[in-house]
Amino acid sequence: MDYLVTIGLEIHAQILTRSKMFCGCSADYADAPPNTHVCPVCMGLPGALPTPNRRAIELAALTGLALNCRISHTNVISRKNYFYADLPSGYQRSQYDDPLCVDGWVEIEGDSGPKRIRLTRVHIEEDTGKLIHTNDGGSLVDFNRAGVPLMEIVSKPDISSPEEARRYFQKLRQILVWIGVNSGDMESGALRCDANVSVRPAGQQEYGAKVEIKNINSFRFVERALAYEIERQIRALKAGEPIVQSTRGWDEISGTTVAQRTKEFAEDYRYFPEPDIPPLHLTDAWIDERRAELPELPDARRIRFIEEYGLTAYDASVLTDERTVSDYYEQAVAAARTRGVTPKEVANWLTGEFFRLLKETGESPAHAAQRMRPEYIGEVQELLNNGVITRTSAKEAFEAAFREGRSPAVIVAERGLAVIGAGDALTDLVRQVIAGNPKVVEEYRRGKLTAIKYLIGQVMKATRGQANPQAVQQALEQELAREQTAC
Numbered sequence: 001m002d003y004l005v006t007i008g009l010e011i012h013a014q015i016l017t018r019s020k021m022f023c024g025c026s027a028d029y030a031d032a033p034p035n036t037h038v039c040p041v042c043m044g045l046p047g048a049l050p051t052p053n054r055r056a057i058e059l060a061a062l063t064g065l066a067l068n069c070r071i072s073h074t075n076v077i078s079r080k081n082y083f084y085a086d087l088p089s090g091y092q093r094s095q096y097d098d099p100l101c102v103d104g105w106v107e108i109e110g111d112s113g114p115k116r117i118r119l120t121r122v123h124i125e126e127d128t129g130k131l132i133h134t135n136d137g138g139s140l141v142d143f144n145r146a147g148v149p150l151m152e153i154v155s156k157p158d159i160s161s162p163e164e165a166r167r168y169f170q171k172l173r174q175i176l177v178w179i180g181v182n183s184g185d186m187e188s189g190a191l192r193c194d195a196n197v198s199v200r201p202a203g204q205q206e207y208g209a210k211v212e213i214k215n216i217n218s219f220r221f222v223e224r225a226l227a228y229e230i231e232r233q234i235r236a237l238k239a240g241e242p243i244v245q246s247t248r249g250w251d252e253i254s255g256t257t258v259a260q261r262t263k264e265f266a267e268d269y270r271y272f273p274e275p276d277i278p279p280l281h282l283t284d285a286w287i288d289e290r291r292a293e294l295p296e297l298p299d300a301r302r303i304r305f306i307e308e309y310g311l312t313a314y315d316a317s318v319l320t321d322e323r324t325v326s327d328y329y330e331q332a333v334a335a336a337r338t339r340g341v342t343p344k345e346v347a348n349w350l351t352g353e354f355f356r357l358l359k360e361t362g363e364s365p366a367h368a369a370q371r372m373r374p375e376y377i378g379e380v381q382e383l384l385n386n387g388v389i390t391r392t393s394a395k396e397a398f399e400a401a402f403r404e405g406r407s408p409a410v411i412v413a414e415r416g417l418a419v420i421g422a423g424d425a426l427t428d429l430v431r432q433v434i435a436g437n438p439k440v441v442e443e444y445r446r447g448k449l450t451a452i453k454y455l456i457g458q459v460m461k462a463t464r465g466q467a468n469p470q471a472v473q474q475a476l477e478q479e480l481a482r483e484q485t486a487c
Ligand SMILES: [Zn+2]
Pocket: 020, 023, 024, 025, 037, 038, 039, 040, 041, 042, 043, 147
């Protein structure tokens, strides 16, 4: 029997703001000692009054627009009530009835071609604190993260396989980092996801029971956890066992999902409007301002790179994966054009040598770009196009420019990388090689014309590869002919 798989993801993304969602505490707590970024508001002390973070709401709306959502004019912050040690107030400020962004979609590479994953909503909330479990069985709590602005991005159950779930998660990360609303740092939990999955026999109309896998913080884990969970559910269905709506955790060591608790329903949280924050009314003018803030998105730029610069689909996709690389490429193209260097030639340097060197140094593109100025790429290619240097020397000059942050033209001059052209220097070398190889010269004179290949090789060796082979052959032929007439 065939089974249908239905997956929906809830992605939690911290919003990149300086302060927390409802107080002035710094949201940059990464290296801070525990419980130093706290105040009465984010500690949930009685009587402390929250003030919404304007920038967090702007960035969440920007996210909604990037994900093709509609922005709601009226926004209500609600209290989601539950007890947990990392939640000092006993409720989380979130949104329930009136989320900031509704509907929307994200296009991904689906299992059978391009596919739109529809979104239900993007809402704002606050992050919880963090529990640290010690080796002796104790637990510690750190409230530095409590109250950090968070967005929850909820998809419709449009995802049909673990691979699609991974691609959707990757696409969302690309967009969030690209528009500057999230750090994309999954290891620290700044971006994480819960996956809902249900399985039902083909032909059955109603969905199977929904199982939620909590707090997955890597692309690989989302794929593996879902694959495991789908297998588990199919096995249970085949054995006639019921699937219980529940929450499970992914255990990366055993490679299995583990039951945590039976799933609570929305009613269990007793949501009600936060009495300390009046509804937020967003005007059309305010929404238009957000729209004006939205940069060109990666998909649009990828298509433009193909159309405007004639790049292959592969190169265009590699060069629009990250915004810093993409911006750098465009700066390099603009500088290279004044030298008659094509966008394709610039792309080849980036996808080849530039990426190879980044891998070697382990740097971020932004860091390397501080030394390797975008105009250097056109410079090195122009020297190559004009026959001033060979391809081997061009690579040497490029690498030196990358490592030292100096102009390739200066490096070529300093290291004497310029091709040895026709002229006295080459003629001298040619004469030396002819004098040093009388046997080969004799063979050539007797009519074995291929013997000249050996002589060319000797001259190239003497120039350490810096001569143009055609120029060497020409000089050799001239010199051999001249000597023959002289005899
Ligand atoms: Zn605070």
